[in-house]
Amino acid sequence: MKPVRLFCLPYAGGSAVRVYHDWPAELPGHIELRPLELPGRGSRMSETPCPSVDGLVDDLVHCVLPAIDGPYALFGHSLGGLLAFELARRLEHAHHRPARHLLVSGYEAPDLPTEPDRDHLLPDDEFRKRLRELSGTPQEVLDNDDLMELLTPVLRADFTASNTYRLGSPWLRLSCPLTVFGGLDDPEAPPHTLRAWQHRSTGPFRLRLLPGNHFFLHTERTSLIEAVIDALGPAGEADAGRRRGRRA
Structure with a gap:
């Protein structure tokens, strides 16, 4: 019986490996966590950040498709949630691999119908102030000019991707269960x-x-992980679902 492979995507500016590093210790054996690192951070630090959702999803498809050899699920927080949604749509409708x-x-x-944000266009000092308001970037990083020089291009690219995104082909809906978490x-x-x-x-x-x-992902980590485990169901459920599908 194959485990459910849980692909996880980070929030803007985040490294998936760092954001989800402590999740595996709390996941049961039938759920296998796979963090998806985006360009410009972590092990992909040398790569140029991508400022569009479509471009990021193109990149993610190449990473995920070869790794789908059984049941899989997608989780993402903030920008990562949007990317998980568009990745799920691409995998289901273009590659016939529904989550x-x-x-x-x-x-x-x-x-x-919301007014689009334009914070990706702010000057550096105002952009840094916006990051302080979000409370997702550690204070010691915000106060370190050298670190911010490295991090700002990644954050601007991610904010640009989120702020310029528009839902296309709204009739292309997913067929899988959808759980949404909020603070x-x-x-x-x-x-x-x-x-x-x-x-x-x-x-x-x-x-x-x-x-x-907005960062209940960290402050309510244990409760969130328990809810994710509950949503994915007990061991064996995925195989049972595939057997029901074959009989149908």
């Missing part, structure tokens, strides 16, 4: 912006709200 489950965290529904006090993806995600899949939908702001 077992999509888990989106801390990102508002992509088809809401009760998240100003970036408030709870009222999350329920519309239900229109992005024909499968079962569930919204789960946790205490915390």
Whole structure:
């Protein structure tokens, strides 16, 4: 019986390996975590950051497709949630490899009529102030000019990707279950912006709200991991689902 391969995507500026480094210790044996590193960070530090969702998804497809040899799920937080959604759509509709489950965290529904952000265009000092407001970049990093010189191009590229994204082909919905996580006090993806995600899949939908702001991913890590485990179900469920599909 193959484990469920859980591909995880980071928030803007984050390294997937670092963001999810402590998840495997809390996951059961039937869930295998695979962090997806994006260009410009971690082991891919030497690569040029990509400022578009389409370009990032192109890159991710090449990384993920060869690694799909059984059931898989996708999880992403903030920008990572948007990338997980578009990656799931590409894998299902272009490559006929639907996910077992999509888990989106801390990102508002992509088809809401909202005014686009333009913070990727801010001058460096105002951009750094915006990062302080988000509370996702450590203070010691924000105060270190050398580190910020290295990190700012990655962050600008990620913010550009998120801010310039527009949902295309809205009729191409997923077929897998979709679970969305949100922070009760998240100003970036408030709870009222999350329920519309239900229109992005024909499968079962569930919204789960946790205490915390935009980075409840860290402050409520144990509760979030428990909810992810619950969403993916017990060992053996994936094989049972494939057997039911073959009989159908």
